[in-house]
Amino acid sequence: MFRSTMKAFAALTALTLILGSGSEVSAATAGQARVRLVHACPGLGSVKAKVNGRYITRSLPYGQVTGYAVARPDLALVDLFDAATQEPLEFQFEVPVDAGYDYTALVIRDDLQPDPNPTLATPFLDDVNLALTAHPRGGVSRNSSSFYFIHAVPDAGPVDLYINNVLVPTGTIPFTDYRGPFNLGPGANTIEAWDPVNNISVYGPTSVNFRSGRITTIVITGTLDEFDEFPVVGNLYLD
Numbered sequence: 386m387f388r389s390t391m392k393a394f395a396a397l398t399a400l401t402l403i404l405g406s407g408s409e410v411s412a413a414t415a416g417q418a419r420v421r422l423v424h425a426c427p428g429l430g431s432v433k434a435k436v437n438g439r440y441i442t443r444s445l446p447y448g449q450v451t452g453y454a455v456a457r458p459d460l461a462l463v464d465l466f467d468a469a470t471q472e473p474l475e476f477q478f479e480v481p482v483d484a485g486y487d488y489t490a491l492v493i494r495d496d497l498q499p500d501p502n503p504t505l506a507t508p509f510l511d512d513v514n515l516a517l518t519a520h521p522r523g524g525v526s527r528n529s530s531s532f533y534f535i536h537a538v539p540d541a542g543p544v545d546l547y548i549n550n551v552l553v554p555t556g557t558i559p560f561t562d563y564r565g566p567f568n569l570g571p572g573a574n575t576i577e578a579w580d581p582v583n584n585i586s587v588y589g590p591t592s593v594n595f596r597s598g599r600i601t602t603i604v605i606t607g608t609l610d611e612f613d614e615f616p617v618v619g620n621l622y623l624d
Contacts, residue, residue: 418458418482422451422491423604431468436461444468456482463491530595533565534558534578535604542582547590549575557581571597578605 422434424445433443434451441454445468454461461482465474480491536544536558543557546564555564558578577589588605595601 418456418461419453420456420461420463420480420482420491421453422463424449429474432474433466433468435464435466438462458482461491530571530597530601531566531568532593532595532601532603533563534567534576535563535602536560536578536587537604538587541580541585541587544578544580544587547575547577547579550577550590565602569595571595576603 420436420441422436422441422445424432424447429447431444431446434441434445436454437456439454442451445451459481461480463480466472467474534546538544538560541560543559545557546553546555548567548569553564553567558564573592573594575590576593577591578587579585580587588603593601593603
């Protein structure tokens, strides 16, 4: 779809779009759309990014999340660059956004597909996949919390989600898909994602402290090859 030269970038990437995943209640004003960028690609160095021609970040390492950028009510034009070399990692890419959501989280992830031309010194970005999910703006009680769960581990199979050691009856969660919102009491709650195909825990069990009146998004990232050294692959909290 798009081709661009990149240095020190061995794997292809894809951009996953998650609409409206969390923030304080009524954080976005009426008629305004906001975006954040989540770096969930372990094979990619720090990036800098523009949204509609303005920098949202000049150096975003793997596993980090940017602040907010205001987009047009219907469209965000995104540019990604290698923060070290200043090389464009791709495009300009038009992402549909909606002012009816708290914000839109753009998740850069690694799809781990083989390099289509391994002889190239500077492999190119070949494709961009968008997984669209809609999280409409809504209130969260001051005495409760709410969270979404996003599966971004490329080589893990669909996962079962356990909350406080109880299987969530929403079916297995495929790669790039999400579940939620789950309304929980504030304070510590145990979260675990289990891959029944590979028979391994992809995330947790981990005690997560949720705050009252907040929506939190947990994004799990990484590869199965990392599991021996890092039992918990990675988690990003957006709130």
